[in-house]
Amino acid sequence: MRRRFERLLRRLLRASALERVAISTAALVTSMLIGAVLVFVAGGFASCRVGLDIAGWTFCYNPMQVYYELFLGALGHPLEAGWHPLNFWMAKTLQQTTLLIFTGLSFAVAYRAGLFNIGTQGQLVVGSLTTAVTVLYAAAVVPGGLVGMLILIPLGVLAGAVAGGFFGAIPGALKAYGGANEVITTIMLNFIAVGITSTLLSWKFQDPDSSNPKTAPVPEYAEIPNIPYVGFDDSVSFSLLALVFAVALMIGLTWLLTRTSFGYELRTSGTQPEAAAYGGVDEKRMTVASMTLSGAIGGIGGAFWVLMVHGNWLKNVPALGFDGIAVSILASNNPLGIGVSALLFGTLESGSQNISTATDVPQELVGILSGLIILFVAMPEFFRMIGGRYVDVGNPDPARADGGETAGADGGEADA
Structure with missing residues (x-):
């Protein structure tokens, strides 16, 4: 397990700028999907007059609206008529x-x-x-x-x-x-x-x-x-x-x-x-x-x-x-x-305040959404920062440093 983790860190440390952008993008999408589930489920425990009825259960919060206000609301809703950049x-x-x-x-x-x-x-x-x-x-x-x-x-x-x-x-x-x-x-x-x-x-x-x-x-x-x-x-x-x-x-x-x-x-x-x-x-x-x-x-x-x-x-x-x-x-x-x-970060901070004024979603839930996005997007870079201090990037296979073992000793897998 340790060797696998070290190999993963090495691949992360050797990632190109394009690969790192792709990792951050994937992390952002993942955090948004998890956040959408949390918003939707939390809406099932809230009280509202109008919501989405499923099997007799009313869900009050719309994840799509929340993310719309979080990202586009922070810019003043640029897709709406009459938008001005100095808003x-x-x-x-x-x-x-x-x-x-x-x-x-x-x-x-x-x-x-x-x-x-x-x-x-x-x-x-x-x-x-x-x-x-x-x-x-x-x-x-x-x-x-x-x-x-x-x-x-x-x-x-x-x-x-x-x-x-x-x-x-x-x-x-x-x-x-x-x-x-x-x-x-x-x-x-x-x-x-x-x-x-x-x-x-x-x-x-x-x-x-x-x-x-x-x-x-x-x-x-x-x-x-x-x-x-x-x-x-x-x-x-x-x-x-x-x-x-x-x-x-x-x-x-x-x-x-x-x-x-x-x-x-x-x-x-x-x-x-x-x-x-x-x-x-x-x-x-x-x-x-x-x-x-x-x-x-x-x-x-x-x-x-x-x-x-x-x-x-x-x-x-x-x-x-x-x-x-x-x-x-x-x-x-x-x-x-x-x-x-x-x-x-400025968009998340401004968008979080916009959600509070445009929707009934509680501020605590908005904070969880922002925290999830920050955590998922920053975590790959955090691992790169820590890994750079403790992992030797020049050694492509940690198994070979232990007396000539190969990666196949972990179960037949070879490093890609």
Whole structure:
């Protein structure tokens, strides 16, 4: 059984890009079929006036309608008359996509260096509060209007990056100089980030005009503006400039990782640490640097969450950092692929909210559908990621490494 599993992992690791797309597509179809059965069966236990009657049993939920709202509803129902691309649901989808690009890139950078940064959520939380506070205090001395916008927005993003980078450097230093496991330290720092920011909010930065736990709103001119004549629905806080910046960051990181000496050292230290050390790469310095860069990107995501979505810092920060882990894994930790992966997650998030308003399907069931899709689509890449660490791809048949046995010893089967 172990040999069969290892052979399966090898075939998965050697799969071409087209084969991996086919596997992901098959996984998506399978998850949708299972989800459709769950929706249909759950509808049999719900109460409704109109439904499908089968053998005296009324089924209230239509799986086809659910998936229609989940995927096409997230785009504003493009098949219906009067559809416009700058609609509410499209803006909602792209808003989530933009934020998830940042958190996905944060995890991907650390992983390419051989590190698991589970602390993107904490880095985002710290970066977002730092952004809000920095912009609020700077606005008192910076003039308003266009000048204020050109100063405060870059300043806020920079503040978020610095704070997130510092919070990411802590587990990097603990890993490099103390041998601490970065998975454990980043998970613990997530809780520390929540505690620190909540304490600072109640102690110093609480909005005096609100009973809700949040900071005062930043000036309107400090929020990321819409591109003229390309404005989305005003009821959704989304700016195409933010998405353009996120895509530019994807391209920039791809160039950094593949075309610079820093990127080469980062990737080599993650995939071939012995070769990197032989080539003179300072492993400790690279560990701290990669975690700092990863945390800085997470902090930038927090900055955009404040300056684009809310206009202030709220105590209940959504789990964008944890979602970014799944986004990155689905994209094989490839910066360019993260854009497509983030779009899928953004579609599921927006479509899930659309189902709740357009159908009677409970939110808990919608969450199960989204979770099934994410699980099935991401699982092949997860196995590739784990298998790449423990399976020798260069050995085509694990049985031959055990003293010359052949695959036929497993029951006459030969490797295809």
